[in-house]
Amino acid sequence: MNTFLLVLKELRERKSQLLTSFLAIVLGITVIVAVETITHFSEKAVAQELDNLGANVLILPKGATVNNYYTADFGEYVMPESYVDDITTSQLQGVDNLSPKLTEAITLRGQRVYLTGILPTEEFKAKPAWQAPGGIFARPQGCGTVVPGRLARALGGSGQGSAATNAAPRPVVDALGASQVLVGSDVAERLGLEVAGTLHIQGQAFAIQSVLPETGTVDDTRIFAHLHVVQELFHRDRVVNAIEMIGCCQEISKGLIDGLNRLLPEARVVTIKQIAQTQLSTNTMMKRFSLIFLVIILLVGAVSIANYMFANVYERRREIGTLLALGATRRQISIIFLLKSLMLGVAGGAVGYVAGMVLAVALGPRIAHVAVLPLPGLAGWAIALAVVVSIVASALPVSRAAQTDPAEILRDA
Amino acid sequence: MLRAQNVSKRYVGRSSDVLALDSVELEIAKGDFVSIVGPSGSGKSTLLLTLGGLIRPSGGKVYVDGQSIYELPRGELAALRLNTIGFVFQTFNLVPYLTALENVQVPLYLRGTSRTQQKERAAQLLRKVGLEDRLDHKPAELSVGQQQRVALARSMANNPRIVLADEPTGNVDPELADEMLDRLSDMHREGVTVVIVTHDPRIAARAASQLRLVAGRIV
Numbered sequence: 001m002n003t004f005l006l007v008l009k010e011l012r013e014r015k016s017q018l019l020t021s022f023l024a025i026v027l028g029i030t031v032i033v034a035v036e037t038i039t040h041f042s043e044k045a046v047a048q049e050l051d052n053l054g055a056n057v058l059i060l061p062k063g064a065t066v067n068n069y070y071t072a073d074f075g076e077y078v079m080p081e082s083y084v085d086d087i088t089t090s091q092l093q094g095v096d097n098l099s100p101k102l103t104e105a106i107t108l109r110g111q112r113v114y115l116t117g118i119l120p121t122e123e124f125k126a127k128p129a130w131q132a133p134g135g136i137f138a139r140p141q142g143c144g145t146v147v148p149g150r151l152a153r154a155l156g157g158s159g160q161g162s163a164a165t166n167a168a169p170r171p172v173v174d175a176l177g178a179s180q181v182l183v184g185s186d187v188a189e190r191l192g193l194e195v196a197g198t199l200h201i202q203g204q205a206f207a208i209q210s211v212l213p214e215t216g217t218v219d220d221t222r223i224f225a226h227l228h229v230v231q232e233l234f235h236r237d238r239v240v241n242a243i244e245m246i247g248c249c250q251e252i253s254k255g256l257i258d259g260l261n262r263l264l265p266e267a268r269v270v271t272i273k274q275i276a277q278t279q280l281s282t283n284t285m286m287k288r289f290s291l292i293f294l295v296i297i298l299l300v301g302a303v304s305i306a307n308y309m310f311a312n313v314y315e316r317r318r319e320i321g322t323l324l325a326l327g328a329t330r331r332q333i334s335i336i337f338l339l340k341s342l343m344l345g346v347a348g349g350a351v352g353y354v355a356g357m358v359l360a361v362a363l364g365p366r367i368a369h370v371a372v373l374p375l376p377g378l379a380g381w382a383i384a385l386a387v388v389v390s391i392v393a394s395a396l397p398v399s400r401a402a403q404t405d406p407a408e409i410l411r412d413a
Numbered sequence: 414m415l416r417a418q419n420v421s422k423r424y425v426g427r428s429s430d431v432l433a434l435d436s437v438e439l440e441i442a443k444g445d446f447v448s449i450v451g452p453s454g455s456g457k458s459t460l461l462l463t464l465g466g467l468i469r470p471s472g473g474k475v476y477v478d479g480q481s482i483y484e485l486p487r488g489e490l491a492a493l494r495l496n497t498i499g500f501v502f503q504t505f506n507l508v509p510y511l512t513a514l515e516n517v518q519v520p521l522y523l524r525g526t527s528r529t530q531q532k533e534r535a536a537q538l539l540r541k542v543g544l545e546d547r548l549d550h551k552p553a554e555l556s557v558g559q560q561q562r563v564a565l566a567r568s569m570a571n572n573p574r575i576v577l578a579d580e581p582t583g584n585v586d587p588e589l590a591d592e593m594l595d596r597l598s599d600m601h602r603e604g605v606t607v608v609i610v611t612h613d614p615r616i617a618a619r620a621a622s623q624l625r626l627v628a629g630r631i632v
Contacts, residue, residue, distance in 0.1 A: 001515055001522040001531055013510035322506040325467055326520045326567075327495020329488055407468040410458075410502065410579070 024304030029352025037360035059243040078239035096246040117230025120176035186220035302393035309397035321409035341394035349386030414443040420473035435629035448620035499568030503580035520570040538566035
């Protein structure tokens with residue numbers, strides 16, 4: 001005989017009473033695990049979709065404002081292009097893509113337009129909207145890391161790519177020739193520009209490589225050339241006036257911005273709030289929803305367990321009295337009931353985890369339209385949660401058991 | 414061995430108070446076999462449980478081996494019950510989901526005895542009361558007499574020096590009552606101090622000495 005065997009035998013003896021509270025904890029954990037799993041994959045899908053909207057962090061020269069960025073009127077505000085290297089080689093987590101830019105106002109065919117120098121590969125990666133139907137630009141996969149090889153190549157303008165670069169699923173137009181431009185849809189329409197036409201900017205001829213699809217953003221009103229070409233044209237040696245960045249939204253909330261501020265004290269780091277806030281608030285809303293759900297379910301489970309434990313203590317009061325008379329300490333009585341509660345939690349958590357995963361994998365694609373895979377990491381969490389709920393719910397009944405007055409029971413016997 | 418000094422016990426109810434023990438003085442020597450008799454409601458069970466460390470008196474002191482037991486910390490009082498005192502209850506109070514063997518193992522388990530030693534000792538005690546073929550039976554599968562013997566075996570598990578029996582024959586027929594008293598007499602002969610509470614004068618007469626309790630007072 002030991003405490004574990006004693007509890008096990010008692011559990012076996014009163015299976016039917018146990019069943020309802022066991023089911024309560026199993027169902028609670030099942031629903032929580034299923035909701036958490038589906039939410040996890042749903043959040044990932046939402047985050048990926050939101051990331052596709054484009055940059056959510058802007059790095060601007062000190063003194064420049066977001067208004068400067070939108071109006072493309074930076075005046076003399078510039079910052080070194082080497083900031084891109086600084087970010088790439090830093091230990092900052094959550095930097096998905098960096099698009100350095102230098103924008104200059106020019107006059108074309110009598111109209112004022114903006115010429116923006118870009119690093120083509122990085123720009124295409126950040127602008128899924130530029131991916132025409134059929135996909136002339138592919139968006140490389142992955143979140144949270146820039147690919148130094150790709151960036152170095154883009155900065156150097158060489159066509160040599162790393163294995164990671166070449167692993168992109170669809171062909172990438174990864175170089176914009178020194179004499180080529182991309183034209184925004186609005187500019188193309190206003191100036192009557194077409195693919196394969198020629199433009200003269202600052203006395204240099206450029207072939208129109210492509211007219212970009214309409215995006216509904218400032219990009220529609222711009223002409224894009226290679227960053228280094230624009231720098232040479234306007235004698236702006238290795239400087240940019242904006243670096244657009246895609247940061248993973250969780251990392252933004254975890255201090256990516258602070259990290260950037262520390263790394264680049266001479267620059268201004270701005271979250272494009274509208275985008276970042278949408279990402280954050282969507283995730284926050286889902287988390288709050290599942291939290292409310294979780295609390296309600298846990299309360300129901302806890303009440304059921306507490307109810308069962310109260311009934312169990314009441315039913316066993318003569319046994320408790322006898323054990324105390326035989327020499328048990330109140331601590332031993334508490335341990336007997338707490339161990340029972342622990343076993344209930346461990347079993348309920350484990351069964352609930354398995355059932356929750358099965359439910360999530362089965363229902364995820366139907367209700368959230370996302371593919372759901374089992375998350376083994378949730379198992380420990382589910383069991384720990386069930387154990388905590390079970391023990392907390394049992395605290396009062398266990399205390400009552402330990403405070404049983406044996407005399408009151410034995411005198412009545 | 415056992416001494417009550419001016420022991421009183423008052424139960425405070427909502428409408429009325431009951432004085433269950435009124436200035437009880439008694440001394441039971443080591444190895445004695447004492448019966449406490451008295452009508453129903455005279456305070457017999459309260460006195461027994463007070464002597465056994467289960468009911469804290471409202472006044473007075475209870476000594477076991479010269480030690481005032483209600484001045485002991487809770488843990489030490491529990492240890493005293495575990496190691497020095499064996500209880501036998503009128504309804505036996507066996508744990509219903511444990512077998513006869515496991516029921517006898519309970520005091521040994523509470524003491525921290527190894528499982529092997531628990532089983533050996535419990536089996537030995539059950540053989541002694543003639544239940545060697547009922548080791549794996551649960552109380553519900555045993556007759557009243559057999560349950561009574563399991564309860565006796567359990568009370569002896571930790572070799573107590575005192576056995577307190579509360580109406581041990583109250584639930585059994587005369588034949589089984591005699592059997593129970595024979596076994597308590599055997600314990601007494603082995604040097605155990607035995608105190609039984611009964612309302613039956615015939616049973617009380619089997620003890621070496623008798624105490625009579627009326628309205629909470631020894632008369």
